[in-house]
Amino acid sequence: MAGIPASTASLRAANTRRVLEALRRGPASQADLARRTGLSPATVSAIVRTLTAAGSVQVSVATSNGRRANRVRLGGGPLAAGIDVDHRHLRVVVGTSGGSGGPVLAERAVRLATDLTAAAGLDTAIRLLDDALTSINASRDELAAVAVGLPAPVDLRTGLVGSSSILPAWVGVRAEDALRERLDLPVVVDNDSNLGALGEMTWGASVGRRDSAYIKASTGIGAGLVIAGELFRGRAGTAGEIGHTTIDENGPICRCGNRGCLEMLAGVPILLRLLEQAYGRPMTLPAAISRARAGDAGCARVLADAGRHIGVAIANLANLLNPEVIVVGGELVEAGDMLLDPMRTVLRRYAIPSAASTAEVVPAALGERAEALGALALALDKAEHLTYEG
Amino acid sequence: MAGIPASTASLRAANTRRVLEALRRGPASQADLARRTGLSPATVSAIVRTLTAAGSVQVSVATSNGRRANRVRLGGGPLAAGIDVDHRHLRVVVGTSGGSGGPVLAERAVRLATDLTAAAGLDTAIRLLDDALTSINASRDELAAVAVGLPAPVDLRTGLVGSSSILPAWVGVRAEDALRERLDLPVVVDNDSNLGALGEMTWGASVGRRDSAYIKASTGIGAGLVIAGELFRGRAGTAGEIGHTTIDENGPICRCGNRGCLEMLAGVPILLRLLEQAYGRPMTLPAAISRARAGDAGCARVLADAGRHIGVAIANLANLLNPEVIVVGGELVEAGDMLLDPMRTVLRRYAIPSAASTAEVVPAALGERAEALGALALALDKAEHLTYEG
Numbered sequence: 001m002a003g004i005p006a007s008t009a010s011l012r013a014a015n016t017r018r019v020l021e022a023l024r025r026g027p028a029s030q031a032d033l034a035r036r037t038g039l040s041p042a043t044v045s046a047i048v049r050t051l052t053a054a055g056s057v058q059v060s061v062a063t064s065n066g067r068r069a070n071r072v073r074l075g076g077g078p079l080a081a082g083i084d085v086d087h088r089h090l091r092v093v094v095g096t097s098g099g100s101g102g103p104v105l106a107e108r109a110v111r112l113a114t115d116l117t118a119a120a121g122l123d124t125a126i127r128l129l130d131d132a133l134t135s136i137n138a139s140r141d142e143l144a145a146v147a148v149g150l151p152a153p154v155d156l157r158t159g160l161v162g163s164s165s166i167l168p169a170w171v172g173v174r175a176e177d178a179l180r181e182r183l184d185l186p187v188v189v190d191n192d193s194n195l196g197a198l199g200e201m202t203w204g205a206s207v208g209r210r211d212s213a214y215i216k217a218s219t220g221i222g223a224g225l226v227i228a229g230e231l232f233r234g235r236a237g238t239a240g241e242i243g244h245t246t247i248d249e250n251g252p253i254c255r256c257g258n259r260g261c262l263e264m265l266a267g268v269p270i271l272l273r274l275l276e277q278a279y280g281r282p283m284t285l286p287a288a289i290s291r292a293r294a295g296d297a298g299c300a301r302v303l304a305d306a307g308r309h310i311g312v313a314i315a316n317l318a319n320l321l322n323p324e325v326i327v328v329g330g331e332l333v334e335a336g337d338m339l340l341d342p343m344r345t346v347l348r349r350y351a352i353p354s355a356a357s358t359a360e361v362v363p364a365a366l367g368e369r370a371e372a373l374g375a376l377a378l379a380l381d382k383a384e385h386l387t388y389e390g
Numbered sequence: 391m392a393g394i395p396a397s398t399a400s401l402r403a404a405n406t407r408r409v410l411e412a413l414r415r416g417p418a419s420q421a422d423l424a425r426r427t428g429l430s431p432a433t434v435s436a437i438v439r440t441l442t443a444a445g446s447v448q449v450s451v452a453t454s455n456g457r458r459a460n461r462v463r464l465g466g467g468p469l470a471a472g473i474d475v476d477h478r479h480l481r482v483v484v485g486t487s488g489g490s491g492g493p494v495l496a497e498r499a500v501r502l503a504t505d506l507t508a509a510a511g512l513d514t515a516i517r518l519l520d521d522a523l524t525s526i527n528a529s530r531d532e533l534a535a536v537a538v539g540l541p542a543p544v545d546l547r548t549g550l551v552g553s554s555s556i557l558p559a560w561v562g563v564r565a566e567d568a569l570r571e572r573l574d575l576p577v578v579v580d581n582d583s584n585l586g587a588l589g590e591m592t593w594g595a596s597v598g599r600r601d602s603a604y605i606k607a608s609t610g611i612g613a614g615l616v617i618a619g620e621l622f623r624g625r626a627g628t629a630g631e632i633g634h635t636t637i638d639e640n641g642p643i644c645r646c647g648n649r650g651c652l653e654m655l656a657g658v659p660i661l662l663r664l665l666e667q668a669y670g671r672p673m674t675l676p677a678a679i680s681r682a683r684a685g686d687a688g689c690a691r692v693l694a695d696a697g698r699h700i701g702v703a704i705a706n707l708a709n710l711l712n713p714e715v716i717v718v719g720g721e722l723v724e725a726g727d728m729l730l731d732p733m734r735t736v737l738r739r740y741a742i743p744s745a746a747s748t749a750e751v752v753p754a755a756l757g758e759r760a761e762a763l764g765a766l767a768l769a770l771d772k773a774e775h776l777t778y779e780g
Contacts, residue, residue, distance in 0.1 A: 011401055153742055153744055153745075155744045162742060162743065162744030162745075163742045163743050163744065166742070210625065211624060211625050223710070225710070225711075227617055227618075227622065228617075228618075228622075232617065232618075232711075233712070234601060234711050234712025234713070234745070234748075235600065235601050235712045235713065235714045235748045235749075236712045236744040236745055236747075236748040237712070237744075238709075238712055238742065238744045238745055239709075239710060239711050239712045239745075240709075240710060241709035241710065241742050241745065242709070242710065244709050244740075244741075244742055245706045245709065245710075246702055246705065246706060246740055247639075248639075249637075249638075249702065256742055258739065258740050312636055312639065315636065316635045316636060316706060317710065319628075319629075319630075319631035319632070319634050319635065320613070320615070320629060320630060320631065320632065320635075320707060320710060320711075321615075321622075321624050321629050321710075322623070322624020322625045322626045322627070322628055322629045323624070323625065324625045349648065350634075350636055350648050351634075352543055352552060352553045352556070352628065352631050352634055352646055353552065353553050354543055354545045354552030354553065354626040354627075354628045355543075355552075355624070355626060355628055355629075355631065357626075358624075358625045358626045359625075
């Protein structure tokens, strides 16, 4: 019940955002927009009129098969930035909902050898952001909003990382406040898997799906949940913590303080440690994946076992939530079906039949950019919120 | 996005149902109704006018502390029935949203020694229903709708039980069609835990809570999920299958075909089998609970271990969904804190701190009637749907 807008004004605002979200996938006729959003043609028409008057969309008339059809495209929308902070990389994208060649205007990424402190992470992010802005002759004060993803649960009630041990470098840091002070811009912070889910539902593998899950399989393992077409964050804002699903009650101690968590069985550092033990020297994940592809049984087994363990957790998730599609992202998905086939097998074996048969398991369409693009989508959403709801 | 009503007409219908739901908790002033529903006073006033004209509510004016205040109550709403079919009992409630002493007008229940076949289950349900109707001088043709709960996943796409092995007696039976044919009335069928969740959110421990879970701990173990104030059923309609969470990958084979499911560690028949082994003779659950209460260490341990196992599953659920409250029902909750305290301990230990600190664990306020009352709530909802949306 609380999901239903309480007044016509907020209904109108919500519908306006739906139309803008639909247009972010590309230009469309008003009839297409009605189909994409489920809104009535009359509602779409009224919203397009308002948006045209505000300069947010442009309507052109094209002739196709001798018939005239209008075509609505985003026009000169606000500029926003998405930032993805991961243990092993940092990525910044700058974009607008008005771009004709897709949303991204500039993009910068760096690989990291070790976790950065919060201060160093913010410094690096701002440096990349300025660099990206410069490349398109833009400046910070043209940005309408910035969104940042962190690889940890973010307690939306406090703005703090929701566990003192999952991302120690950021404990006690209100990333939102810290970045807002330094940039003097509206800032939102969210969990990186939530943003991966948002990226894939906006431009990727789960576009148009009502209930879906996004799994980020990387150093940590997290899930972003989409329920009834909306990102679901839970009461504390930390929903989707699939990496701390207990797989083995007596398993190894996890950094979260529990035992036998999924991350301790399928997180990338654990897999690399197993391979180092077996091969007598350190190995990177890309090296392990190409060896597995070339027929190395040990590397293939480690990837397959990781898929099996994640499969147990997604079977429980499927039993609980019945998603239509489970999108797998994060660096581990570079292993492709060597990872996904064991996941699918375990899902079919461990989930009840109606749940298993509903849930398709597919790789992220946006690859390792899913989280940063999701951050851009969130920032554009924030910018539209500020514009259309005050 | 799909959760947002697409037109003003459906918004109005949804708001009307919210007002009726709020009134089902008891008579209220229009100001109270606005608070209970989150709707504006003007919207509430317009809806009350329409409902008064339709004869669905009655408005009286009372004087309190020298001030006149209106008082809205349900008046002569439709009659509906809720039926809860369990492995060990069958319960029928007949009620109306217009009752001044609560919704239930008549109630009948029987205990069962063994599972009934689908045909025998339907026969018994109809006999109890007729009996209950006779006791209030009513007949079947006065019923606007009937809802039935089954202790199995119900695939809402097919109307069939969503697993061929969880409730074998009902496989291939379209309970909805079978009952509709025999009663010639609108019928809806749902999973019993979903109905327990609906009962508790309408009249019980989770009234007014946005995100909650209801756990039915009985022969099987199921969960009903409430997300953003709405019952969440998932794509297949079989969400909440917590009983088939894998707790031990190498554990005992379960009737669902997997191993080490929660039900195989904490379902009532398993607990009774453990006690029979230990004490050398069969024991009922009520007997085990009273022995535990009197200090019997073996009985107390079996109940506490069941609580611990359910605790692992609800910790995973809390990590995934961050509910505000977890309501525990089913016959096992008669053990009270002997069951719930170990659940709370394990929840705090296994869930990440932000999820654990959000989720309160409480016993069902409606006890073993939660599922039948939830079925009544669903039937009343169906009846209102038929009345106000055609």
